[in-house]
Amino acid sequence: MGDFKSALATTASISTILQFLSGVLICRKIVRKGTCGDTSCFPFVAGFASCSLWLRYGCLIEDVSLIVVNCVGAFLQLSYVFIYLLYSPKKTTILRQLGAVTLVLFLTLAYVHYESDPHIARTRMGLICCSMTLLFFVAPFSVLTQVIRTKSSESLPFPLIVTTFVVSCQWFTYGVLLNDQFVQIPNAFGCILSALQLSLFVIYPKSNITKSEKWSTKDIPPRIL
Template sequence: MSLDELKNIIAPTASISTILQFLSGTLICLKIARNKSTGDISPFPFISGCLSTSLWLRYGFYIDDSSIILVNTIGASLFFAYVVTFFIYSIKKSMVLRQTVGCTAVLVATLLYVQNQESFEEAKKCLGIVCCIVTILFFAAPLASLLHVIKMKSTESLPFPIILASFITSLQWLLYGIILEDKFIQIPNFLGCVLSGFQLTLFCLYPSTPKGYNSEFI
């Protein structure tokens, strides 16, 4: 099988997997709308997701890749809708606005800096580095609960379906980056595979409920 044939297989499957992963946010938004409150849910994953997809959308135009453009056009639209939904039902609107303004400032500053670069390669390199950093932070976010998991010896707080989906999606985009010989696609998705793979091993080490938990008391 040639690289072009492999690319034609991975591109649509990776795109579909990523879009389905993005759509998982609709379940959270439906729950928020049903409860008419955001509760303890943080808006940052939605806001950072909007930033990440917007940056990758611009990068997709830079390298003229239709798969990256399509996926991140849909992703940016969905995450923007999620942020708006979160803002409507949040009782901490000022916090949502501060985080939104902060991420918007990063996006605008990056795009303006890239736009003013005379060299195409320098612009691409700068945008690629920022995309990598934002994506790595997005992948690493669930590790914040790692200490809690180890302390409780339970993976109950970890979202297994989302972590598994992240591993599969990262693996597909890693292969796609290898085919394109694009290190800016390879690096964050390699780390995404490592981070999500590490989290998946926790499900082998610890049960989904803490020790001493008795279901008879439910």
């Protein structure tokens, strides 16, 4: 069981980092065009916050896999934010978002640091991380409403949904092995939501995809677990 847990942690970490790297496609297009236009940077800002919080939780429970994958995730998400800053006409908006997120992170991490009871610190940090991840998973419901209304799944990014389903299943299983409900709950929800999204491809098949199909930051899940 120990070997299986180690192997699962490794594959889940690799899958998650590959998912994080999908943001490179967005930033590459921005650099090539010389502007990010009206696309929002907030998913990456929120992703940086999520990875930072999960990183702290990983340190609290002393889990190497959570620490490594969220270190990489926080670095990548922050890198994407800086690229947006370079090419965005709305730099003030991005700086405000980043400032607000940094303040929330500082207050949260300061509380955890000065909490005298380690068990309470772990529990409350886990609740915060779990709640944030659940909020990110709920976000695609607006897209699902559009799919059902238009009876077309063209607005759904199939590769990213499949990736999210696989990653969620991996982390859910890992959470079971850790006996950690804060890892289990959001990923169980992620598995269900991803499966629901995948079922829409069967119910409402895509028409032929053209080369004009575009990626947006809405396609990037800004979370780790």
